[in-house]
Amino acid sequence: MAMTESRRLSGVAAAPGVARGSWVRVRRRELPVGGRVGADAVGAEQARLRAAASQAADDLMALSERVGAAGHEDEAAIFMAHAAMAWDPALIDVAAARIGDELEDGVAAIQAAGASVAAMLAALDDEILSARSADVIDVADRIARLLAGLPVEEALLPASAVVVADDLSPSLTATLPRENILGIVLEGGSPTAHAAILARAYGIPAVVGATGILAALEAAGPDVELALDGMSGEVLIAPDAAAIAELDVRAARLALAREADQGEASLPAVTRDGVEVTLLANIGSPGEAASARALGARGVGLFRTEFLFLQRSTPPGEDEQTASYREAVEAFEGDPVTIRLLDIGGDKPIPYLPMPAEDNPFLGVRALRLAADRPEIFVTQLRACYRAAVSGPVKVMAPMVADGSDASLLLELAARARDGLASDGIPVGKIDLGVMLEIPSAILSADSWFGEIAFASLGTNDLTQYALAVDRGNPALERYRDAMHPAVLRLIQMAAESAARAGIPLSVCGEMGGDPAAALALVGLGVRSLSMGTASLPAVRRAIRAATATELADLAIAALGDRSAAEARARFATLLEPA
Numbered sequence: 001m002a003m004t005e006s007r008r009l010s011g012v013a014a015a016p017g018v019a020r021g022s023w024v025r026v027r028r029r030e031l032p033v034g035g036r037v038g039a040d041a042v043g044a045e046q047a048r049l050r051a052a053a054s055q056a057a058d059d060l061m062a063l064s065e066r067v068g069a070a071g072h073e074d075e076a077a078i079f080m081a082h083a084a085m086a087w088d089p090a091l092i093d094v095a096a097a098r099i100g101d102e103l104e105d106g107v108a109a110i111q112a113a114g115a116s117v118a119a120m121l122a123a124l125d126d127e128i129l130s131a132r133s134a135d136v137i138d139v140a141d142r143i144a145r146l147l148a149g150l151p152v153e154e155a156l157l158p159a160s161a162v163v164v165a166d167d168l169s170p171s172l173t174a175t176l177p178r179e180n181i182l183g184i185v186l187e188g189g190s191p192t193a194h195a196a197i198l199a200r201a202y203g204i205p206a207v208v209g210a211t212g213i214l215a216a217l218e219a220a221g222p223d224v225e226l227a228l229d230g231m232s233g234e235v236l237i238a239p240d241a242a243a244i245a246e247l248d249v250r251a252a253r254l255a256l257a258r259e260a261d262q263g264e265a266s267l268p269a270v271t272r273d274g275v276e277v278t279l280l281a282n283i284g285s286p287g288e289a290a291s292a293r294a295l296g297a298r299g300v301g302l303f304r305t306e307f308l309f310l311q312r313s314t315p316p317g318e319d320e321q322t323a324s325y326r327e328a329v330e331a332f333e334g335d336p337v338t339i340r341l342l343d344i345g346g347d348k349p350i351p352y353l354p355m356p357a358e359d360n361p362f363l364g365v366r367a368l369r370l371a372a373d374r375p376e377i378f379v380t381q382l383r384a385c386y387r388a389a390v391s392g393p394v395k396v397m398a399p400m401v402a403d404g405s406d407a408s409l410l411l412e413l414a415a416r417a418r419d420g421l422a423s424d425g426i427p428v429g430k431i432d433l434g435v436m437l438e439i440p441s442a443i444l445s446a447d448s449w450f451g452e453i454a455f456a457s458l459g460t461n462d463l464t465q466y467a468l469a470v471d472r473g474n475p476a477l478e479r480y481r482d483a484m485h486p487a488v489l490r491l492i493q494m495a496a497e498s499a500a501r502a503g504i505p506l507s508v509c510g511e512m513g514g515d516p517a518a519a520l521a522l523v524g525l526g527v528r529s530l531s532m533g534t535a536s537l538p539a540v541r542r543a544i545r546a547a548t549a550t551e552l553a554d555l556a557i558a559a560l561g562d563r564s565a566a567e568a569r570a571r572f573a574t575l576l577e578p579a
Contacts, residue, residue: 007240009210011185013233014196017205018251019183020227020239023217024161026168026176031144034108037099046096049106052146056139057086078135078197081307085139091117106147114140134195138169162226164217168195178202183228185235187214205230261538265296269541275549277523279541280338280531282509286324289331292534296541299335299393301457301531302509303328305342305381314352315377321384329392338395338457338509338531339385340436341378341410343367353377367400371409375416382417389429397457401435401442404449410435411452436509438462443495450502457531458495460510464488482565483512484521489560489568496526507531516543517572523549524556524572547575 037045064079085091095113098104104112118133118140163181167188173195181204189195189208199206207228213235217226220237227236227247231254236243270276280301281292292300308316308324329337344353344366353374371378385396398410414433421428434455437443440463450456460483464470467488470480492508499506507529512518514532519540522530532540552572559568 007236007238007243009213009216009235009237011207011210011213011233011235012191013229013231014186014189014191014208015184015199015204015206015230016254017183017203017230018228018247018254019162019205019230020225020236020244020247021182022161023164023185023222023224023226025214025217026163026165026172031107031111031141031150032148034111035105036103037105039103042100042103045099045106048147049095049099049110049143050092052106052143053086053092053110055146056142057083059142060086060139082135082139085136086143091136091140107144110140110143110147134167134169134189141169162228164213164226166214173198178204183207183230185210185213185226185228187211207233207235209233210235257538261295264538264541265294267296267541267545269544271523271544271547271549271552273548273550275523276528277544278507278529279537280507280509280529281534281537282514282531283328283534286327286331288534289328292537293332295534295537297332297335297534297537299332300328300337301507301513301529303337303339305340306344309342309344315380318380318384318387321381322387325384325388325394326391329388329394332392334392336393336395338397338434339388341368341381341396341398342370343399344370368398368406368409369400371413375413378413379417379420382414383421385431386418386421386428387426389431390427391429394429395432395434395455397434397436397455399436399438399459401437402439403441403445404452406442407435407449407453434504437495438466440467440491443491443498446495446498447501450498450504453504455505455507456495456499458492458506458508458510458512458527460488460492460508460512463491463510467491480565482569483510483515484518484559484569484572485565486560486562486568488565489521489525489556492522492527493525493556493560500526505529514540516540516576517569519543520547520552520572520575521556521559521568523547524552524554524559526553543576551575 060079060083064083091110091113094116095106095109098109098112099106102109114136118136121133121136160180160182162183162185163176164185165187167186168184173184184195184199184204184206186195186206186208187210191208196206196208205228207230210233216237217224224238227239227243228234229247229250231250236247239247268276269279278298279296280299281288281297282302282304283289283292283300284304285307289300303325305321308321325337325339368378382396385394388394396414398406401407401410410433414431418428432454434453434457435442436459437446437456438459446456464481464483464485468480468485496506506527508522508527509531511532512522513530514536516539519530520543523544530540555571559571562568562571
């Protein structure tokens with residue numbers, strides 16, 4: 001049943017679920033316009049700024065503890081990172097300098113400093129990192145409010161309302177009374193912003209990027225009902241009876257699907273002719289382990305470690321890294337955790353790791369290539385991995401490997417780490433060393449060096465980018481950005497054959513593994529281990545259990561001869577259609 005077009009706005013799905021009810025607009029009190037200080041008051045104003053920053057950091061640490069105590073450890077890490085920002089000289093020193101140089105008061109200086117750092121992040125091609133610009137603005141706003149004597153959060157809500165706003169800061173989202181929130185609709189925002197992440201964690205349906213919602217509600221009046229579908233991105237103002245009935249059907253289907261997902265979590269991903277595929281989770285912090293295990297992940301195929309290195313002014317120490325990796329290892333209770341070494345470059349600036357600008361950072365000095373000048377970063381990280389491996393099975397893989405010499409570098413760095421720990425008398429566990437296959441040359445030359453490593457994992461996002469000369473951040477090239485392209489499938493077939501000859505396991509940890517149609521193609525090409533975002537686990541498991549390995553192999557061979565990704569995808573999409 002179609003919804004009434006005249007009453008619908010289209011946004012971006014941000015958190016699954018259906019909600020309807022009265023609405024309330026949430027906004028913060030406007031900050032006063034920044035003023036000036038006299039030259040004789042510069043020192044005092046800078047001291048006031050630093051005191052406010054310290055207070056903000058303390059408040060954010062307290063908020064982190066409250067969120068963590070409520071069972072949201074991963075989301076608690078958001079506010080721990082915010083606290084680090086409030087202490088970060090990269091932000092506070094810039095603001096203090098503006099007070100001294102421009103004679104701006106603290107409110108104006110911290111807002112300007114925050115806007116400058118946020119603009120730098122927003123310009124990045126990486127969607128997740130660019131979304132962090134909102135976090136910088138949130139921290140700067142918090143400090144400014146403390147300086148201005150205004151409340152940081154205004155969290156008063158009537159009972160049972162849909163929250164509407166231009167945007168929501170992460171801290172405001174966390175402090176709103178969740179028991180009163182039916183759903184969230186934002187005019188701005190993005191699905192990767194921390195407000196959306198928090199909505200998903202709290203189970204609150206959310207739609208972002210709903211352009212025009214504020215003006216439309218103002219015109220409709222305060223008494224109209226508002227409805228949203230956080231899976232389709234639809235928002236309805238004053239929904240009619242037909243639309244309400246359709247929303248109720250969707251809500252019932254979602255409840256049944258979630259119940260089925262939980263019920264099937266213990267089932268193996270085995271084809272109808274008996275071929276088993278191991279399903280693993282991609283995680284970005286230890287706090288994601290619980291939800292991944294709940295949906296049946298048999299370990300971690302990609303543990304991104306960048307969260308430890310970003311949004312801070314100094315690199316994480318060995319002990320801090322060890323604690324984080326160990327937490328993830330212990331959470332998976334004997335299932336393997338695959339840790340990816342630091343994957344940064346010119347597109348992900350880090351204050352303590354200055355790098356020259358590059359015309360194309362995706363083809364430049366990044367990831368393992370940094371070891372030529374900064375080997376200590378990777379040796380420290382590998383030492384932490386060896387120490388964490390005392391608690392359970394650990395695999396470590398290096399990104400941006402182009403050939404056998406890069407693999408040899410990984411082995412040399414690992415030997416340095418292991419030998420150093422032995423000299424220090426620190427216990428170590430066994431780790432398997434492997435590589436990410438993202439660069440076509442690594443696959444084309446694999447037979448000459450695969451025997452030196454313990455495993456390989458296909459990073460299909462970058463493999464597609466490099467194979468098809470497609471900038472991942474350019475929307476004009478969307479039609480090329482499908483890993484089901486026959487050229488990419490041929491590279492995957494070659495990788496699977498080389499891994500089989502070398503006797504090492506091959507997995508996939510790119511987005512391709514979480515795409516049910518693509519997952520079937522991967523199984524058809526001989527891949528027996530797939531890692532993906534937690535939410536994709538149920539659909540991929542169902543797709544594999546409904547197919548036979550024999551038919552998937554036949555379809556995969558046929559897809560190698562197709563003319564486009566669309567043709568190849570269509571072969572497998574038919575297997576996903578309801579019977």
